[in-house]
Amino acid sequence: MSLSFTKLAIIIGLFFIAMTARVEARDQIRIVGSSTVFPFAALVAENFGKRTDFRTPVIESTGSGAGIKLFCQGIGVKYPDITNSSREIKKTEVALCAKNGVREITEIKIGFDGIILANSKQAKIFNLSYKDIFLALAKKIPFNGKLVANPYTKWSQINAYLPDIKIEVLGPAPTSGTRDAFVEQVMKTGAKKLEFLNKLSNYDQSKFKQIFASMREDGKFIEVGENDNLIIQKLESNPSAIGIFGFSFLEQNTDKIHGSLIEGIPPTFDSIANGSYPIARSLFLYIKNHHIDLIPGIKEYVAEFISDEAVGEEGYLTINGLIPLPELERNQVLDRWFKIIDSSIYSVES
Amino acid sequence: MNNTLSTSLGKSTSSKTIRLPDFSGPHLAKRYASERRFRILGISSVGAAGIILLILLSSIVSKGYSAFWLHKVELNITFSSEVLNPDGGAVEEVKLKEANYLALIHNALKQKFPAAIGNRCKIRMLYGIISPKADLVLRNMVLSNPSLVGTTKTVSLKLSDDLDNLSKGFINRDLPESDRRVKDLQIDWYDQLKSEGHIHSVFNTDFFTTGDSRDPEEAGIYSALIGSILTLTITLLISFPVGVMAAVYLEEFAPNNRFIDFIEVNINNLAAVPSIVFGLLGLAVFLNFFGLPRSAPLVGGLVLALMTLPTIIIAARSALKAVSPSIREAALGLGASPLQVVTHHVLPMAMPGILTGTIIGMAQALGETAPLLMIGMVAFIVDIPQTFTDPATVMSIQVYIWADSPERAFVERTSAGIMVLLSFLVLMNAVAILLRKRFERRC
Numbered sequence: 069m070s071l072s073f074t075k076l077a078i079i080i081g082l083f084f085i086a087m088t089a090r091v092e093a094r095d096q097i098r099i100v101g102s103s104t105v106f107p108f109a110a111l112v113a114e115n116f117g118k119r120t121d122f123r124t125p126v127i128e129s130t131g132s133g134a135g136i137k138l139f140c141q142g143i144g145v146k147y148p149d150i151t152n153s154s155r156e157i158k159k160t161e162v163a164l165c166a167k168n169g170v171r172e173i174t175e176i177k178i179g180f181d182g183i184i185l186a187n188s189k190q191a192k193i194f195n196l197s198y199k200d201i202f203l204a205l206a207k208k209i210p211f212n213g214k215l216v217a218n219p220y221t222k223w224s225q226i227n228a229y230l231p232d233i234k235i236e237v238l239g240p241a242p243t244s245g246t247r248d249a250f251v252e253q254v255m256k257t258g259a260k261k262l263e264f265l266n267k268l269s270n271y272d273q274s275k276f277k278q279i280f281a282s283m284r285e286d287g288k289f290i291e292v293g294e295n296d297n298l299i300i301q302k303l304e305s306n307p308s309a310i311g312i313f314g315f316s317f318l319e320q321n322t323d324k325i326h327g328s329l330i331e332g333i334p335p336t337f338d339s340i341a342n343g344s345y346p347i348a349r350s351l352f353l354y355i356k357n358h359h360i361d362l363i364p365g366i367k368e369y370v371a372e373f374i375s376d377e378a379v380g381e382e383g384y385l386t387i388n389g390l391i392p393l394p395e396l397e398r399n400q401v402l403d404r405w406f407k408i409i410d411s412s413i414y415s416v417e418s
Numbered sequence: 419m420n421n422t423l424s425t426s427l428g429k430s431t432s433s434k435t436i437r438l439p440d441f442s443g444p445h446l447a448k449r450y451a452s453e454r455r456f457r458i459l460g461i462s463s464v465g466a467a468g469i470i471l472l473i474l475l476s477s478i479v480s481k482g483y484s485a486f487w488l489h490k491v492e493l494n495i496t497f498s499s500e501v502l503n504p505d506g507g508a509v510e511e512v513k514l515k516e517a518n519y520l521a522l523i524h525n526a527l528k529q530k531f532p533a534a535i536g537n538r539c540k541i542r543m544l545y546g547i548i549s550p551k552a553d554l555v556l557r558n559m560v561l562s563n564p565s566l567v568g569t570t571k572t573v574s575l576k577l578s579d580d581l582d583n584l585s586k587g588f589i590n591r592d593l594p595e596s597d598r599r600v601k602d603l604q605i606d607w608y609d610q611l612k613s614e615g616h617i618h619s620v621f622n623t624d625f626f627t628t629g630d631s632r633d634p635e636e637a638g639i640y641s642a643l644i645g646s647i648l649t650l651t652i653t654l655l656i657s658f659p660v661g662v663m664a665a666v667y668l669e670e671f672a673p674n675n676r677f678i679d680f681i682e683v684n685i686n687n688l689a690a691v692p693s694i695v696f697g698l699l700g701l702a703v704f705l706n707f708f709g710l711p712r713s714a715p716l717v718g719g720l721v722l723a724l725m726t727l728p729t730i731i732i733a734a735r736s737a738l739k740a741v742s743p744s745i746r747e748a749a750l751g752l753g754a755s756p757l758q759v760v761t762h763h764v765l766p767m768a769m770p771g772i773l774t775g776t777i778i779g780m781a782q783a784l785g786e787t788a789p790l791l792m793i794g795m796v797a798f799i800v801d802i803p804q805t806f807t808d809p810a811t812v813m814s815i816q817v818y819i820w821a822d823s824p825e826r827a828f829v830e831r832t833s834a835g836i837m838v839l840l841s842f843l844v845l846m847n848a849v850a851i852l853l854r855k856r857f858e859r860r861c
Contacts, residue, residue, distance in 0.1 A: 096801075096809065098712070100794075107823060110798040111632040117800055118554055124800040126713060126809040129819075146709060189597070295822050297829075320824040323590065323597045382542060384550060388632075389824070 094145040097125035097365055101135025101152030102245055104181055104314055105351050108390050109152050112373050115384070122365035127152075132245045139354060140165035149359040149366055153352045154181065154245035172357035174408055176401055178373060180391040182315035182340035183250055183347040185237075185328040190307040192231060194328035198346075200227050202258025204235050205289050207282035210264035218284055238299045239283070239312040241291045249349040250312060255280045257346075300325060315340060316389030340391045348391070360409060367409045374402050478840075482833025485625065488635055489585045490574040491548070492616045493526045495556065497566045501525070509564055519553035519560070523575065531607055543604050549576040549635045574618065579634040579827035584608060585617065588826070599826070625834065629800040630816060634827030637820070639838050641802045645715055645795075645810030646784060646842065648803060652719020653726055653783050658776055660723075661730030662765075665772075668731075669738040670760055689728035696725045697789030705793060712794035713809040721789045726779035733775020737768040769857040777850040781843055787814045813839045 099109060106129040117124025130138065132153040139151035140161060157175070165173060185201070187194060203226045208215045223230035240247040259265040259280040269276040283289045292299050292311075299311040304324050311325075315335065318327050327335035330346055339345035353373065360366050372378060378385045379392040386392050393401065502517045503509055527534075527544050534540040552575040559573070560566050576582070580599045583589050585608070595602050611617050629641030664685075672678045700721035704710045710717050741764050749759045790796065796815050803810035811819075817835040820828045 098809075103822075106798070107632060110630075113798065114632055114800055118551070127798040128713070128794050128796060129798070130796075146711075296824070297821060317824045320599070320826055322599070323593055387546075 095364055096123040097150065097363055097369055098148045099125055099127040099150045099152065100130050100138045100148045101128075101150075102132040102154040102351070103129045104132075104154040104245060105152035105178075105353075107316065108178070108351075108385050108388065109353075109373075111385060111388060112369070112378055115378075116365070116369050116372050120365075120368065122368065125365070125369060136161045136354070137164070139356070140168055140170055142168045143170055143356065143358050145362070147356075149356055149363050150370075151354045153354060154349060155248060156350070156352065157354060170356055170358070174355045174357055174405070176353040176355065176370060176374065176405060177393060177397070178351050178353060178390070179379060179385070179393055180340060180348045181351055182335050182345055182391065183246060183253070183312065183349070184315055184318045184335050185310050185312055185330070186303065186318055186325040187310045187328065188303050188307040189324060189326055191233075193326050194223075194230070194310065195332060196230075196328050197227075197261075197331055198254060198258035199261040200230065200258075201254050202261070202280070205237060205283055206255065206259070206280065207284050208279055210262055213264065215279070218286070218288075221288070233308040235288045236290070236306070236309040237288065237312065238290050238292045238302055238309055245349075246312070246314060250347070251281050251283075253347050253349070255283075314389075315391070319389045337391065341394075351390070357408070370405055371402075374398060374405065478833045478836050482830055482835075482837050484586050484588075485830040485834035486622050487586075487619050488622045489577045489582050490618050490620055491577055491611055492572050492574050492618070493523070493530070493548075494570060495522050495526050495573045496570045497522065497556075497560060497568060498525070499568045502560065502567050509567055511561065511564070514560055514564060514567075515557075517557075517560075519556040522556055523548055523552055534603075540603060543601055544607070546578055547581055547604060547607060549578050549633060551631070551633055551636050552576055574620075576635045577617070579825055580604075581608060582635055583827055585612075585619075625831075626838075629802055630798055630811075630819065631800065632798075632823075632825075634823075634825050634831055637828070637831055639813065639816060639835050641799050642811050642813045642816035642835075643838065643842070645718075645799070645803055646812040648715035648806055648810060649718040649722065649812055650780060650783060652716055652806065653722040654776075654780060656720060656723035657726040657730055657779065661727050661776075661779075662734050662772060664727075665731045665734030665738060666760055666765065669735050670764065671756070685728050685731050689732060692788075693725055693786055694788040694792070696721050697792030699724065700789060701792045711807050711809075713797050713799075713811075714807045715803060715810045716806040717793050718790050718795050718810075718812065719806075721793060722783040722786060725786065725789060726783050729779035729782065730772070730775050733778065734768065734772045737771025737775065738764060740771060741767045766857060770854040773850050773854045773857070777847055780846060784812075784839070784843060784846070785814050787812075787818055790815060813842065 106127060109127050113125040113127055132155055135151040136153060136157060139148050141147050203209055204220060206218055209218050220226050220235060222232060222234050224232040260269060265276060296313040296317045299313055300317060300321050303309055303311045333339055333345050335345050340348050355370060377383055501521045503513055524545055531544055534544045555575060584600045589598060589600050625638045627640050628638030631637040700717060704717045704720055705712060745763050746759050749763050795811050797811055799809055799811045817832055820832040820835060
């Protein structure tokens with residue numbers, strides 16, 4: 069027994085030596101951020117790792133907000149080099165970055181993602197307007213000049229054209245960027261279509277925001293974490309439910325679900341790409357300029373992300389459901405990136 | 419008060435009733451019946467647990483077994499020097515590394531199905547038959563044997579995930595074409611290849627030898643398995659000795675005072691703390707204060723060790739308590755020092771119980787994801803971790819990442835990942851049981 073204790077002590081001793089002797093340098097890109105961009109970034113990282121001599125970047129799916137927070141902690145090998153985001157960086161976040169010494173950030177727009185309201189193929193396709201969605205999902209709606217708790221239980225009560233089935237919508241939780249975009253683009257627009265709330269928005273912005281951003285809590289709107297596959301499984305087993313998620317999940321499951329028309333426009337690759345489908349958001353990469361020379365491979369990784377092979381018309385990201393930028397805009401982004409990595413003085417963004 | 423007490427006492431002593439067991443027939447039958455009911459209840463609850471386990475396992479196995487096979491297609495690949503060495507001149511490794519191997523596959527496909535040439539949409543469908551990473555196979559072949567350039571060879575390449583699903587029967591051919599991931603033309607091509615005997619089902623060795631991938635047919639559990647092993651090694655190295663030492667001190671040596679009581683209460687409370695809290699602690703202490711690297715099995719192991727410690731301490735203490743005091747007294751009586759009593763007699767006898775507690779703690783740690791989220795182990799990791807500080811993920815997280823991926827073929831991989839995780843758990847338990855048996859025999 070005493071022998072095994074000695075052995076144990078030696079092992080633990082060695083382990084602590086190994087712990088202190090860890091290398092300070094890093095030859096692997098570290099990426100954090102949005103769970104929407106994650107599958108695309110992972111695809112690029114994998115290709116980059118397998119087809120070049122660089123190591124495969126490590127990508128954490130933290131969500132946009134948490135990603136930017138991590139990204140803005142400071143400069144050096146301890147901190148991530150790139151953050152993926154499904155929304156634009158906020159002014160407060162830029163300030164946080166600057167406070168921690170991250171003064172130069174490059175923004176690269178990589179494409180778009182459509183937000184889809186879909187239901188099971190066993191049921192009919194919905195044709196929804198902003199107003200319908202707001203009236204179905206808002207916690208409080210105006211009625212006879214007053215705000216009342218949302219009384220609707222069936223779609224047909226909102227609009228006679230809609231089917232006579234109960235309202236049941238599965239959507240993302242407030243931590244997700246999809247929810248932010250949905251609230252900002254659908255609920256807000258829907259609220260403005262109602263005269264009472266439109267007036268309110270003119271004189272009391274914060275009250276207005278509180279109304280359009282509050283979703284129902286009486287079981288008609290169900291928050292389903294960050295797992296979009298779960299939503300699809302639930303839609304399959306419950307034909308009267310509608311789910312809210314990203315376009316790539318619709319693409320992969322066209323045999324089970326179909327996307328609702330929004331203001332009469334179906335969610336297809338082309339309608340999102342040309343901007344006619346109304347609920348879409350831009351996806352971004354944010355890169356720490358100071359790290360470009362510190363960590364090998366950043367230049368090449370970003371160049372791969374906006375290359376023709378990735379986001380061209382037949383690029384592998386495009387095939388996997390990323391809606392690419394129009395050709396002209398993409399070339400501008402590419403030019404700017406090469407200008408940044410060519411010049412020793414990095415451009416300062418926003 | 420006093421009065422009533424004395425009277426009631428007086429009554430009971432004065433009546434002197436002696437309760438005898440009632441051996442009358444009906445009463446006995448009632449007792450047997452209640453005995454039977456109790457047994458039936460017990461058996462049915464064991465049965466219910468068994469059935470639930472069976473349903474769980476069979477649903478996982480039935481969804482996941484297909485991931486252990488995949489389909490490959492044989493193609494005649496011409497390693498033409500125009501593609502691999504377009505500028506002419508000597509064949510150099512640098513050039514071969516950069517060459518466009520995808521073009522070789524595309525040429526072979528076009529040669530096989532010339533009808534698709536000229537129509538961009540059809541060409542895109544044709545290229546979609548083969549896994550998008552299949553060119554890496556050719557690249558490795560050529561790099562290891564440059565003399566292949568200029569020759570033609572039959573090579574087996576993986577089908578893409580959609581076509582693989584088709585050959586596994588997961589795609590309903592009766593649906594209208596627009597509702598299917600695999601189009602009519604692709605089905606025709608597939609059927610032709612199949613009837614010509616070019617499509618084979620093979621064991622999916624890559625699943626056990628590679629890391630994660632965004633292409634389901636390329637994805638493997640190996641890097642997560644190594645990550646789990648590295649993480650749990652740290653967990654065991656920290657939590658087992660520390661836990662046992664703490665338990666031995668508290669049980670055998672600690673004085674009986676308020677401070678020790680306070681520590682005991684805290685250890686018991688710690689066992690009930692939600693695991694995410696340990697993740698936050700790990701983030702604050704190990705990453706931010708000590709500056710250890712993110713996503714490293716070292717940090718993951720430390721965090722899980724903190725989580726496992728209370729479990730081990732509590733189990734070890736009850737195991738030590740169960741050792742008969744006569745053993746300690748006999749040893750002390752024969753002149754053993756308290757240290758000798760513990761190391762020679764008490765600890766070996768308590769070891770089976772301690773190991774049981776340890777294995778419960780380790781099994782918990784194996785399945786944990788929440789605390790690892792905070793320290794960056796929920797990540798896309800392709801490279802196999804080599805050391806304790808390399809970025810790594812663990813199996814439970816790998817399963818979570820796959821379950822969250824849009825591609826349909828990840829559904830079966832999710833279940834297959836769970837199967838590997840469960841087998842690993844069974845293996846870990848088996849080792850612990852073997853060790854326990856050895857200790858039991860020794861005493």
